[in-house]
Amino acid sequence: MGKDSITITNNATGNSEEFPLLSGTHGPSVIDIRQLYQKMGLFTFDPGFKSTASCESEVTFINGEEGILLYRGYPIEELAEKSNFLEVCYLILYGELPTREEYDNFVTIITHHTMVHEGFKDFIKGFRPNAHPMAVMVGMVGAMSSFYHDSTDVNNPKHQEISAHRLVAKMPTIAAMAYKYTQGQPFVYPRNDLSYAANFLNMMYSLPAEPYEIDPLHAKALDLILILHADHEQNASTSTVRLAGSSGANPFAAASAGIGCLWGAAHGGANEAVLVMLDQIGSVDQIPKFVAKAKDKNDPFRLMGFGHRVYKNYDPRARIIRKMAIEIIEKTEGKDPLLDIAMRLEEIALNDEYFIEKKLYPNVDFYSGIIYKAIGIPTDMFTVIFAMGRMAGWMAQWQEMISDPNRVIGRPRQNYVGAAKREYIAVDGR
Numbered sequence: 001m002g003k004d005s006i007t008i009t010n011n012a013t014g015n016s017e018e019f020p021l022l023s024g025t026h027g028p029s030v031i032d033i034r035q036l037y038q039k040m041g042l043f044t045f046d047p048g049f050k051s052t053a054s055c056e057s058e059v060t061f062i063n064g065e066e067g068i069l070l071y072r073g074y075p076i077e078e079l080a081e082k083s084n085f086l087e088v089c090y091l092i093l094y095g096e097l098p099t100r101e102e103y104d105n106f107v108t109i110i111t112h113h114t115m116v117h118e119g120f121k122d123f124i125k126g127f128r129p130n131a132h133p134m135a136v137m138v139g140m141v142g143a144m145s146s147f148y149h150d151s152t153d154v155n156n157p158k159h160q161e162i163s164a165h166r167l168v169a170k171m172p173t174i175a176a177m178a179y180k181y182t183q184g185q186p187f188v189y190p191r192n193d194l195s196y197a198a199n200f201l202n203m204m205y206s207l208p209a210e211p212y213e214i215d216p217l218h219a220k221a222l223d224l225i226l227i228l229h230a231d232h233e234q235n236a237s238t239s240t241v242r243l244a245g246s247s248g249a250n251p252f253a254a255a256s257a258g259i260g261c262l263w264g265a266a267h268g269g270a271n272e273a274v275l276v277m278l279d280q281i282g283s284v285d286q287i288p289k290f291v292a293k294a295k296d297k298n299d300p301f302r303l304m305g306f307g308h309r310v311y312k313n314y315d316p317r318a319r320i321i322r323k324m325a326i327e328i329i330e331k332t333e334g335k336d337p338l339l340d341i342a343m344r345l346e347e348i349a350l351n352d353e354y355f356i357e358k359k360l361y362p363n364v365d366f367y368s369g370i371i372y373k374a375i376g377i378p379t380d381m382f383t384v385i386f387a388m389g390r391m392a393g394w395m396a397q398w399q400e401m402i403s404d405p406n407r408v409i410g411r412p413r414q415n416y417v418g419a420a421k422r423e424y425i426a427v428d429g430r
Contacts, residue, residue, distance in 0.1 A: 059400060089110075116147075270365040
């Protein structure tokens with residue numbers, strides 16, 4: 001860390017204090033204000049934590065201005081092209097790319113952890129058949145602490161590792177069970193001879209009455225999407241996992257909290273909103289009309305899948321997934337009107353002054369929904385798959401947080417603007 005400091009002056013009192021200025025591997029310097037209240041009697045006000053670093057992390061780095069995303073220092077473009085999801089999981093969890101022996105061992109561990117306790121079959125029956133799959137997943141992941149209570153000692157490194165393995169391995173099984181339950185179909189057991197993505201597709205679509213042939217391109221596309229969703233720095237759901245875990249909550253409870261946060265339309269639900277928008281537009285001919293509506297401040301219509309809280313450049317994940325969307329549409333459907341609309345919208349976004357000025361570039365959600373649709377995944381499962389991909393990142397961030405010797409329970413402050421102190425008046429005197 002750097003040894004520089006910065007002086008903060010309270011103009012109201014004239015009091016000045018020095019605060020350390022910390023330097024990371026990449027990104028802007030960070031003012032260490034942990035002693036701000038003790039030294040100056042002040043809090044900071046930062047709704048949404050837009051300018052606040054809540055932790056130190058070695059997992060993921062994002063440069064939103066330049067459109068850079070690194071997992072443990074490796075560019076997302078290289079990992080998407082050369083790696084696979086389970087290798088990326090190992091990288092995120094352990095900090096380094098695995099050797100051949102480490103990789104084979106990790107794949108074996110994850111593969112043999114994919115089955116869930118048989119009690120889950122009875123547990124899931126407590127949900128209504130029309131329950132949203134995300135609601136089912138929140139409950140089932142949270143319940144894992146009762147089925148797998150032998151690995152919930154948060155201070156035991158071995159328990160931390162086993163819990164991470166179990167969560168990464170069982171997410172596809174739980175996700176597929178949630179889908180099958182809503183469809184009234186029998187659950188399908190995982191198969192040890194299939195890859196992570198192929199196994200999920202088989203559990204989703206196979207039936208006892210007929211075999212399901214897994215399309216290699218579908219499995220490849222899903223594996224790519226999982227890689228792109230594996231981690232994304234201190235986003236809302238990751239921060240939720242860290243905050244829940246900071247209290248000492250077990251990893252299954254923390255992961256369940258993260259899934260609940262991800263369910264929000266402004267976070268994991270964005271790719272569903274993209275498909276709804278494309279359907280609403282309907283055809284390429286209607287695009288000018290809807291672009292005009294999007295530019296009108298008085299019109300509630302918004303173009304979904306454009307812009308990002310962090311990226312002020314082209315989302316690097318969008319560049320990668322765009323190629324896959326085109327490839328899979330051409331092979332499976334030839335032409336898709338939704339893809340035509342999406343590509344035309346992207347062309348406008350990259351050339352229209354309004355979009356350029358506001359830095360509204362297509363993001364990863366813009367194309368992922370189109371891929372999901374092409375391989376037959378229903379819209380209410382989009383965010384479930386997002387959670388599958390993000391679990392490795394959540395667990396890496398949770399382990400990093402729980403192992404920090406300086407860990408403290410998360411406790412944001414506030415700027416209180418309610419009523420001043422007042423006296424209680426008995427009900428008959430009010």
